[in-house]
Amino acid sequence: MDKKLRKIVIAGVMGGISIFLGATRLGFIPYFSGASLTIMHVPVIIGAVLEGPIVGLATGFIFGIFSLIQAAIAPTGPADVWFVNPIVSILPRLFIGPVAWLVYRAVRNFREIPAFVGAGIAGSLTNTVLVLGVLGLYRYLPWKLIGTIAVANGLPEAVLSAVLTTAVIASWRRIETRRGGSSV
Amino acid sequence: MAGSGVAIDVKRLFHAYFPGTAMEVPSLKGVDLRIEREETIGIIGPAGSGKSTLLQHMNGLIRPRGAGYGDVVVLGLNLSDPSIDMRTVRQKVALLFQNPEDQLFERYVGDDIAFGPRNLGLSKAEVRERVQYAMDMVGLPFSFKDRITEDLSGGEKRRAALAGVLSMEPEVLVLDEPTAGIDPQGRRHLMEVLGKWLSRAGRSMVIVSHTMEDIAELADRVYVLVSGQVLLHGSTAEVFSSYGLLKKYGLGIPTAVEITRFLKKEGFEIPPGVVRVKQAVQSIQGILHGRKI
Amino acid sequence: MAGRSDFTVSIKLGIGQYVATNSFFHRIDPRVKIVIGVLLIGAAVSGNSLLGLGLIFFLIWCGLLVSRVQARLAFITLGKMLPYLVFLALIQIFTVPRFHESPNVLWQWRILIVTGQGLISGSLLILRFSVIMLGLSLFSYTTTTTQLLHGIEHLLRPLQRLRFPAHELALVVNISLRFIPILAEEAEKLMKAQASRGADFGIGRRMGFIKRMRRMFPLFIPLFVQSLKHAYRLVEAMEARCYTGGRGRTNLINLRAERRDYIALVVGIIIIGGLVTAGLFNIDAFVWRIFNTRV
Numbered sequence: 156m157d158k159k160l161r162k163i164v165i166a167g168v169m170g171g172i173s174i175f176l177g178a179t180r181l182g183f184i185p186y187f188s189g190a191s192l193t194i195m196h197v198p199v200i201i202g203a204v205l206e207g208p209i210v211g212l213a214t215g216f217i218f219g220i221f222s223l224i225q226a227a228i229a230p231t232g233p234a235d236v237w238f239v240n241p242i243v244s245i246l247p248r249l250f251i252g253p254v255a256w257l258v259y260r261a262v263r264n265f266r267e268i269p270a271f272v273g274a275g276i277a278g279s280l281t282n283t284v285l286v287l288g289v290l291g292l293y294r295y296l297p298w299k300l301i302g303t304i305a306v307a308n309g310l311p312e313a314v315l316s317a318v319l320t321t322a323v324i325a326s327w328r329r330i331e332t333r334r335g336g337s338s339v
Numbered sequence: 340m341a342g343s344g345v346a347i348d349v350k351r352l353f354h355a356y357f358p359g360t361a362m363e364v365p366s367l368k369g370v371d372l373r374i375e376r377e378e379t380i381g382i383i384g385p386a387g388s389g390k391s392t393l394l395q396h397m398n399g400l401i402r403p404r405g406a407g408y409g410d411v412v413v414l415g416l417n418l419s420d421p422s423i424d425m426r427t428v429r430q431k432v433a434l435l436f437q438n439p440e441d442q443l444f445e446r447y448v449g450d451d452i453a454f455g456p457r458n459l460g461l462s463k464a465e466v467r468e469r470v471q472y473a474m475d476m477v478g479l480p481f482s483f484k485d486r487i488t489e490d491l492s493g494g495e496k497r498r499a500a501l502a503g504v505l506s507m508e509p510e511v512l513v514l515d516e517p518t519a520g521i522d523p524q525g526r527r528h529l530m531e532v533l534g535k536w537l538s539r540a541g542r543s544m545v546i547v548s549h550t551m552e553d554i555a556e557l558a559d560r561v562y563v564l565v566s567g568q569v570l571l572h573g574s575t576a577e578v579f580s581s582y583g584l585l586k587k588y589g590l591g592i593p594t595a596v597e598i599t600r601f602l603k604k605e606g607f608e609i610p611p612g613v614v615r616v617k618q619a620v621q622s623i624q625g626i627l628h629g630r631k632i
Numbered sequence: 633m634a635g636r637s638d639f640t641v642s643i644k645l646g647i648g649q650y651v652a653t654n655s656f657f658h659r660i661d662p663r664v665k666i667v668i669g670v671l672l673i674g675a676a677v678s679g680n681s682l683l684g685l686g687l688i689f690f691l692i693w694c695g696l697l698v699s700r701v702q703a704r705l706a707f708i709t710l711g712k713m714l715p716y717l718v719f720l721a722l723i724q725i726f727t728v729p730r731f732h733e734s735p736n737v738l739w740q741w742r743i744l745i746v747t748g749q750g751l752i753s754g755s756l757l758i759l760r761f762s763v764i765m766l767g768l769s770l771f772s773y774t775t776t777t778t779q780l781l782h783g784i785e786h787l788l789r790p791l792q793r794l795r796f797p798a799h800e801l802a803l804v805v806n807i808s809l810r811f812i813p814i815l816a817e818e819a820e821k822l823m824k825a826q827a828s829r830g831a832d833f834g835i836g837r838r839m840g841f842i843k844r845m846r847r848m849f850p851l852f853i854p855l856f857v858q859s860l861k862h863a864y865r866l867v868e869a870m871e872a873r874c875y876t877g878g879r880g881r882t883n884l885i886n887l888r889a890e891r892r893d894y895i896a897l898v899v900g901i902i903i904i905g906g907l908v909t910a911g912l913f914n915i916d917a918f919v920w921r922i923f924n925t926r927v
Contacts, residue, residue, distance in 0.1 A: 160875065161867050163800050167807025168863040172856065174808060175815045184844065194852075201856065213804050223673075227768040230709065233716040236757070239764040240677045294727065295720070315845065322849065323856040326446060329487070336485030337449025339470050400824055426830055434828040442825040444854035454850070458830030503829060 166210040169202035170217035177218075177225055184315070192312045195222070196251050197319050200278035203252035204259045204271065204324060211252015219245030237295050247285030254281040271324050275317030283309035345412075346511050346543040347374040347397055347432070352409035354392055354401065354567075366392045368567040369409070374511070379537065379544040381558030381575065383551070385589050389567040390515075390547045397513050397545065398432040399425050414510060430459060433509035437516040439500030440493060448491065448499050449484025455507040473506035477532050494525035498532070505536065512536065513545040518553055530556060555579065555593040555614040563590070576612040595619035602626070650776045655699035657774040661893040662783030668900040669771050675904045676763045680911035682752060683919060685759040688907055692766045699774055706769040710762060717761060721754030752916075781806050786887050792878070799878030807866070815859065822854055 173195045176182025183191040199218055203211025223245060226238035238244040255278030262270035287301045287309075296304075324330075354367040366389045374380050384390050395401045396411050402418045403409050411418040414431050436442065445451035449470055456469040474481055477498040483491075491499060504512070517533070518526045530553070537544055537557075548554055554561060554575065561578040563571040565588050571578055579585070579596045592600075595616050599609045602623070609622050652658070657665075672688075679685055696703040725746055775783075784805055788798035832847060910916070 156864075156867055157871060159800075159877070160870060161864075163803055164807060164863045164867050164870075165860070167804045168811055168859050168866075170804060170808035171811030171815060172859055175812050175819075178812070179816070179819075181819070184848065198856075205860075213801065217805065217808055224768060224772075227765045228706075228709075228772055230713050230765065233720055236713070236716060236720055236761045239673070239761055241673060242677070297727070318845075319849075319852060322853050326853055326857050327860050329489075337447035337453070339449035339453045339467050339484050395824070398828055400827060426832070429828055429830050436821070436825055436828070439825070442822065442854075444822070444826075444850060444857075454826070454831070455829040458832070507829065 162206045162210050165202055165206050166213040166217075169198035169210075169214045172198040173214065173218045174221045177221055186308070186311065190308060192308065192315055194315065194319060196248070196279060196282045197275070197316050197323075199248070199251045200255040200274055200316060200320050201323055203256040203278070204274050204320070205327075208253040208256040211256055212249055213252075215248040215250070215252045216245065218251075219248035222248070237290060237293075240293075243286060243289050243293070247282065247289060250285060251278045251281050254278060267330060268321060268325065271321040272317045275320035276313045278320075279313040279316035280309065283312065344376050345373060346376050346378070346414060347372075347545075348410075348412040349373070349393070349396065350410045350412075352393070352396065352403060352411060354389075354396070354404070354408065358404065366567050367396075370564070370567070370569055372562055372569065372572075374543050374545060376510075376541055376543055378560065379546065379558045381554035381561040382545065382547045382564055383549070383554060383561060383590055384564035384570075387566075388564045390564055393564065394434060394513055394515055394545070394547060397511070398434045399428040400434070426459070430455075430507050431509055432511040432513060433504040433507055434513045435501060435504050435515065435517065437519055439504075440496030443488045443496060443500060443503075445488060447484065448479075448486050448488050451488055452484070452499060452503045452506050455503055459507065469506040469508070470502075473502035476505050476536060477502045478528065494521055494528070497521060497525065497529070501529070501532065510541060511543045511545065515547050516549065517546065518548065518550050526553075533557060549591075551579070551591050551593040552595075552616065555595060556616075563588075575614050579614055598623075651702060651773050653700045655774070656892075657695060657699040657770065659892070660774075660896045661887055661889050662775055662779040663787050663887060663889070664893050664897045664900070665771055665775055666780075666783050666787060667897065668904070669767065671901065671904045672767050673764055675907050676760050676767075678911075679760075679907045680756070681907060681914075681916050682755055682759065683916050684907035684910035685756065685763055688903060689759060689763050689766065691903065692763065692770055696766065696770050696773075699770065703766075703769065703773065706766060706773075709769075710765060713761070713765075717758045721757050724757050725750040725754040777809055781809065782883075782885060782887055785883075799881070803878075811859075811862075814862065815855070818858055819851070819855055822851055826850055 173182075176198075177195045182193055182195045184194065185191050195218055196215075199211055199214040202214040219241070222238055223241055226235035226244065230236070255274040258277035259270045259274035262273040283305055287296075287305055290296050291298050291301045349370055349372040352367050352370040352372075353365075355363050355365040357363050370389070370393060372380075372393070382390055382393065392401065396403070396418070397413065399411075399413070399418055403411055405419075413428055416423050416428060418428070443451050445454065452470045452473055453466050456466040461469065470484065471481055474483065479495065479498055479502060483495070483499075488496070488499070501517075512533075514533075518529060521529070533544065534557070536542065544557065546553060546557060558575050561572065561575050562569055563578060563585070570588070571581060571584060579592050582592060582596075582600065585592055593614055593616075595618065596614055599613045599619055599622060603609050607626050608629075609626075613619055613622055676685065676688075696706065781802070785799070785802035788796075788802050791798040831850060
């Protein structure tokens with residue numbers, strides 16, 4: 156199987172998943188009173204772990220562009236006002252994949268499963284920190300508030316991303332996570 | 340053959356996809372249908388006639404949209420009533436989609452079959468019992484529970500999918516093209532399993548199929564659905580004797596009926612009501628023996 | 633109406649907002665539209681001229697009317713966003729003064745200060761968003777997905793010479809968009825099959841967070857895994873049809889620029905360039921002074 160073609164297709168498929176989760180709002184998991192945790196960045200992380208940083212970059216780019224378009228054409232809240240700015244929506248997202256991949260490679264020498272967890276957390280935090288960071292630099296939000304959001308929203312989101320990333324890749328690569336058989 | 344009471348009662352059911360928009364597509368236009376307990380109903384019809392939509396009403400995946408759209412009453416529960424517990428409906432009426440092996444999602448076979456019982460909130464011991472029962476019903480050895488789902492053969496996967504639905508211990512089994520895409524041996528086995536399941540009291544079954552032999556073998560009555568309406572219904576023999584009408588809508592008839600029809604035309608005596616292969620064989624043997632005399 | 637759990641996954645957003653009315657905007661080459669779109673976003677985000685932005689807003693409004701695409705939805709959405717816009721503008725108005733050396737105070741009440749710069753800042757915020765919103769909406773009403781994909785591929789092609797993987801990137805975008813309907817179908821099938829076995833995804837209900845996560849996992853994981861399987865099958869299918877990469881590939885449909893496309897491009901660049909220069913040369917202040925002296 157042609158490696159390059161495989162990377163292209165995986166990038167495309169993961170990009171499609173990201174768009175799909177965003178467009179149907181299935182990727183918005185309601186958290187507490189109004190706020191939600193999002194998982195649209197998880198396909199970016201998975202793509203990066205499976206196929207490398209360039210795939211992560213491409214998928215992150217698609218994620219970013221789509222979040223801009225969605226903010227412009229179908230906005231639903233104040234966040235969309237900020238996301239029409241590509242520096243908020245596209246630039247930070249380019250880093251999700253490469254960072255996740257780096258962490259994956261680093262932890263992989265230790266063990267596989269923690270590597271997936273690490274990649275999930277790192278990728279998610281990259282998204283949170285960079286996006287909020289840009290919002291702060293633009294002075295769209297006061298830093299105090301940004302800190303609160305980062306902790307209250309960003310940390311659980313990182314955990315969720317780690318769990319989802321690990322579950323998907325372990326299932327795909329047929330890696331045993333716990334037991335060697337059914338739990339029945 | 341009909342038992343006590345009505346299992347599913349569909350009255351003047353209407354349905355459209357994307358109602359009220361520019362893309363509205365009507366799919367059911369006033370369907371009346373009744374399934375009694377201990378009865379097996381076959382539903383046949385050309386593609387796009389609304390069969391899938393109708394089936395999805397039976398376990399409440401789709402509900403009648405409101406007044407004027409009709410009623411669906413399942414085991415005494417009216418689906419237009421917003422207060423009913425859908426979980427109960429889904430447990431009592433189990434719907435198995437086409438190519439169910441594509442929907443196996445758990446890593447291990449046992450976990451996938453246990454999905455239903457677990458959703459019902461049963462205890463670990465009860466879940467295990469249910470899985471064992473279901474696997475036994477479909478002819479999968481219990482040891483398969485630790486196999487990786489991916490590694491099963493097509494036929495085994497389909498049986499696992501069926502087990503996943505039987506483990507809920509439903510009262511009505513609704514099947515969409517149950518024998519599509521499997522080899523004759525697999526089909527044979529599946530029909531046996533279905534027959535075995537039906538033999539217990541109080542159970543009903545609904546089959547949608549393009550394989551008329553399946554309908555002939557299992558169904559007591561048949562509904563013919565065309566363009567969202569019931570064109571014809573009656574006992575299996577009655578419906579399949581309307582050859583011209585069925586042919587007009589591109590529907591076939593069971594081979595047994597085809598052959599005996601031909602023989603009747605040629606002047607041979609065939610008793611009425613022959614739809615199944617075994618029956619046809621018997622009639623033909625009767626003719627051959629008659630000739631010898 | 634009886635409560636319905638709706639398992640049809642409908643894509644509520646998308647470049648499928650295309651309305652076929654064959655206006656001037658519909659017929660412009662998609663490459664021009666993409667270039668102008670990108671420039672527009674860049675300028676809107678960085679432009680500092682209220683007048684310039686206002687003018688562009690007005691022009692896009694006219695464009696929406698001219699192209700007869702029944703842009704009512706776009707305006708309604710903009711209206712819905714107004715409260716948020718005003719709210720955020722207010723935040724801008726009240727926080728900006730802190731960062732200015734010589735605030736031109738217009739009004740003050742305790743710690744709330746309203747300055748001229750603050751007002752400008754707030755208004756810019758509203759205009760920036762509105763311009764991008766209406767602009768992209770106009771774009772989506774007048775361009776089909778296919779046109780868009782062709783436009784992207786053709787635009788990126790010259791970059792191939794600079795060793796930028798243009799063809800590959802265009803292909804990735806293509807696959808992404810084409811994959812979405814497949815995903816929708818898969819998701820719907822999975823949801824229906826699981827719901828038929830008693831699964832409850834907790835959509836539209838108040839539910840503890842961990843519980844909801846657990847409910848959604850049996851949906852997400854198979855969705856991802858099956859998508860990966862699809863991906864591998866697609867690779868095999870492409871290879872089976874002798875796909876060997878972008879080198880030397882030709883296209884069945886080739887975009888050809890016509891005179892109107894060049895005109896549109898030039899006009900677009902002029903207008904956007906105007907916005908940028910207006911900001912750079914502080915045209916706003918200039919016009920304001922003229923206005924004041926006149927009066």
